[in-house]
Amino acid sequence: MKYKKLFFALFFSLLIIYSFGQQQTTVASLYNPKEVFAQNFYKNKGNEIRSANGAPGPKYWQNxxxxxxxxxxxxxxxxxxxxxxxxxxxxxxxxxxxxxxxxxxxxxxxxxxxxxxxxxxxxxxxxxxxxxxxxxxxxxxxxxxxxxxxxxxxxxxxxxxxxxxxxxxxxxxxxxxxxxxxxxxxxxxxxxxxxxxxxxxxxxxxxxxxxxxxxxxxxxxxxxxxxxxxxxxxxxxxxxxxxxxxxxxxxxxxxxxxxxxxxxxxxxxxxxxxxxxxxxxxxxxxxxxxxxxxxxxxxxxxxxxxxxxxxxxxxxxxxxxxxxxxxxxxxxxxxxxxxxxxxxxxxxxxxxxxxxxxxxxxxxxxxxxxxxxxxxxxxxxxxxxxxxxxxxxxxxxxxxxxxxxxxxxxxxxxxxxxxxxxxYAFMDEGFNTFIDVYAADDFNKGEYAPKRDGEYAPGKGNPADEIIPYLKDAEAPTMMARADAVIEKYRHPIEYFKPAFGLVLLREVILGHDRFDYAFKKYIEHWAFKHPSPDDFFRTMNNEGGEDLNWFWREWFQNNWQLDLTIQSVSYRNNDYKRGADITIVNLQKMAMPFNIEIVLKDGSKQNLQLPVETWLQSAVHTIHLPTTQPLQSVTIDPAAMLPDSNRGNNSWE
Incomplete structure (x- = not known):
């Protein structure tokens, strides 16, 4: 697969053929790792006023x-x-x-x-x-x-x-x-x-x-x-x-x-x-x-x-x-x-x-x-x-x-x-909507929980699904748009819901609770009674969370890119399940995300694989070799539906 990965890294827009048994479908991938993981994310270097680590610098001032x-x-x-x-x-x-x-x-x-x-x-x-x-x-x-x-x-x-x-x-x-x-x-x-x-x-x-x-x-x-x-x-x-x-x-x-x-x-x-x-x-x-x-x-x-x-x-x-x-x-x-x-x-x-x-x-x-x-x-x-x-x-x-x-x-x-x-309305409305999610879970043992889809319709449905129409909408502004430039149709989904759900993804999927909570609280401590910019937030989360998250800031905050992961094929080595299974996953859209795969074996037992975002660092296609001692019953990407995958219909193989 080494040559195939190089092929997709250089020619991301070429057609991908993925098969289920004898049936084959031709689909174009929009994924470009060079765009997602591009260098030089920040326009300005850290300085004595605003440090590269996201904190106020030694010469920070405000009137x-x-x-x-x-x-x-x-x-x-x-x-x-x-x-x-x-x-x-x-x-x-x-x-x-x-x-x-x-x-x-x-x-x-x-x-x-x-x-x-x-x-x-x-x-x-x-x-x-x-x-x-x-x-x-x-x-x-x-x-x-x-x-x-x-x-x-x-x-x-x-x-x-x-x-x-x-x-x-x-x-x-x-x-x-x-x-x-x-x-x-x-x-x-x-x-x-x-x-x-x-x-x-x-x-x-x-x-x-x-x-x-x-x-x-x-x-x-x-x-x-x-x-x-x-x-x-x-x-x-x-x-x-x-x-x-x-x-x-x-x-x-x-x-x-x-x-x-x-x-x-x-x-x-x-x-x-x-x-x-x-x-x-x-x-x-x-x-x-x-x-x-x-x-x-x-x-x-x-x-x-x-x-x-x-x-x-x-x-x-x-x-x-x-x-x-x-x-x-x-x-x-x-x-x-x-x-x-x-x-x-x-x-x-x-x-x-x-x-x-x-x-x-x-x-x-x-x-x-x-x-x-x-x-x-x-x-x-x-x-x-x-x-x-x-x-x-x-x-x-x-x-x-x-x-x-x-x-x-x-x-x-x-x-x-x-x-x-x-x-930047997302820095107050979105961040505040995010902390509301966990406050509702906590209040009186969840009396009014869950609050999962923004401010006005708590508990209505799965936020990962509800954000998808706005990712698909070519007219939707990004979170970086000036607040008054966002028309009423998009004000709540883009200023409240999307940033809040983005922070939920960071906490629940990308960083985990411990690293996210530490970094998020450091951001608050750094900028309490001060004036942060979006870059100050991004830098703090990167530095205190210990991850280069610039790919996420680019695709989620600066753009409205979509995610569509699909199973291209599942096959046994030499048609013998005892030699292991090869599972090939394809990223069809522009967004990269870490993801979970659930494998159900013939006897009903389950295995879960967690794949990092580096899966998509070089290519739109990734093949996993899974040692097996029995046939596979099913393979499912993101079984808990936590990711904003725009087409869940291609997430499973049986």
Whole structure:
């Protein structure tokens, strides 16, 4: 077979004849080992900023943005107003002649780019951010900012460049209308009052990094966020009959909560069972008899975060429970929701879902770093921010568990591991969907398991089969496509499902649990509260997993190649089974994978052979010689159907 292997290595596209008894079929192979295993996978060499082993280098840097925010909500006008100060630190080696700020609320303007990039524009609009004043303070001197606004970005042009290792303050006074139609900043009418979900509610510093410089892609909607890390000190002033649930830790319980609520919260911090802080009866009774008079200011702090969000309402039912973290650490899980969402088949278990998810992710990946986590019910229907998630108020049972686990899982990707969602959605959506798979298996002995095919249809079928239509679809984008360039038809399968299933393949088929888990956790440790790129992930998995996986990154992440393994022939040496059997396997498509073969002997006993990916290093054809003492009954490739083989009909010989 030595000459035959060389023949296929040089002429991969020639016809392959494979036979079953006397029947012969002619099929063309598309496999080219020189393409799959090509050298020089990385465009850039490792350096002092980003090391070749995937870790941040000794000279890695990232800029910092700390925020002071004093916000107020006018519940009559449905308007948020705010005084904001961004304390910006330039840790880069570069002098910055200007600063770029994200203005996400401008995506709701009538002239926003987001109205035009994917079809007909929205029918409802706001005026976006309305600025009253913008000032800059640099080296003790304050001046009115020289700025321009382009869609969802603002450029502040400095009279003197911000030098390396220097700090500058930007103070912004603004307001904007809160829309009822916004997907992430919105309000919901309930029978006991409005529920406000407040996200992307303040101008945020764009990221300046060593990969792109300023990251100024506009906010179009699908591509989400890329933010600098910093500390947040913020207040929210609302009518005094409202509750505010926000990212971070409440600083002034004694000023905004009743004595009874304070006592119940103290009990919840010691309880593994959910404790009611504000019951359904108390919401109904207070709403019916309590008249709002004046306002309260809720004060929160959150450290080492890339964002903050909050919910506010007088309609909230409120419960909480302790979260047990590795090393004896504790956190607090809370849920706030309207009475319409109450019940043990619905949001009555929301805190349980939140608590158990955080405990699982903390034990297996990275310890949850913040003192509080909030599950908030509203219209956003599944949106994540550090320390708080917005989930659908109508969600129940398994649907509520899955969305809760998924959204709080985003606190690991990208809130802890701070990837660029606006460019590479797979690094947050896909990685998070992957950890959901194992969280669902673990929760309450698999009450809502399995979750095997992405976010929206858990347990529907075999993921190896369900991904195949997208591998065959010539119009499907790859995972490396810019997030906003992926049309809705492909958004879930390509950004969520395919990367998640790819990591399952790495763990279950290619590396094994031990090597994968070690490498994956090292990636999280390397890039916690930092900004990784896809190459940083690929390099970490290669180095810490001890395998050159560039063939896999190329075929699965950079391309949508197919796999089709087939049995070409099974024969006995000199027609005598006592001399052993020759089993010839052919790779008909462009993807290479390690694979398992199950051999059933005449007496019903079985043998399993595990073939590595090097089987395909030189050729599209591989022959295995199997010593035998009895005839073969059947030979099957991938009997457990773990691989995305596009034609399982040619995987068996009998």
């Amino acid at each position: 910092r943005a700390d925020y002071n925010l004093q916000a107020a909500i006018d519940t009559v006008k449905n308007e948020l107003s705010c005084n904001e100060t961004i304390h910006y630190t330039n840790n880069s080696p570069d002098s910055l002649p200007s600063l770029w700020i994200q203005l996400d609320q401008n995506t709701y303007r009538e002239d926003a780019r987001s109205n035009f990039y994917s079809g007909p524009g929205a029918e409802q609009h706001t005026k976006g951010f309305q600025f009253e004043s913008i000032t800059v303070t640099y080296k003790g001197k304050s001046f009115n900012a020289d700025y321009i606004i382009t869609d969802t970005r603002m450029q502040i042009r400095l009279p003197r460049a911000l030098s390396s290792k220097s700090k500058i303050d930007i103070s912004i006074k603004y307001h904007y209308s809160i829309s009822i139609f916004g997907g992430r900043t919105d309000y919901l009418m309930t029978k006991n009052g409005k529920i406000y979900e407040m996200a992307q509610w303040y101008p945020r510093a764009c990221v300046y990094d060593n990969l792109e410089g300023w990251n100024t892609l506009p906010f179009l909607g699908s591509g989400e966020f890329y933010c600098e890390y910093g500390d947040f000190d913020y207040t929210v002033t609302v009518p005094n009959d409202m509750i505010v649930a926000g990212s971070g830790e409440l600083q002034n319980e004694n000023e905004v909560l009743s004595d009874q609520q304070i006592q119940r919260l103290a009990a919840a911090r010691k309880s593994d069972k959910t404790v009611m802080i504000r019951t359904v009866g108390e919401v109904n009774r207070r709403t019916a008899h309590y008249v709002s008079n004046g306002t309260k200011m809720w004060h929160f702090k959150m450290y080492n975060s890339r964002d903050v969000a909050f919910g506010a309402s007088k309609a909230y039912v409120w419960d909480a429970a302790r979260v047990n973290l590795p090393g004896g650490k504790k956190s607090l899980a809370m849920s706030v929701y309207p009475v319409e969402s109450a019940g043990e088949d619905a949001w009555g278990r929301a805190t349980e879902y939140l608590k158990k998810s955080i405990e699982f992710f903390s034990t297996n990946y990275f310890v949850y770093p913040w003192p509080v986590a909030v599950n908030e019910a509203g219209t956003a229907g599944g949106m994540e921010y550090p320390g708080i998630v917005f989930d659908g108020w109508r969600d129940k049972a398994g649907e509520l568990y899955w969305v809760t686990a998924h959204e709080i899982g985003h606190n690991w990707f990208p809130m802890i591991v701070g990837s660029n969602e606006r460019r």
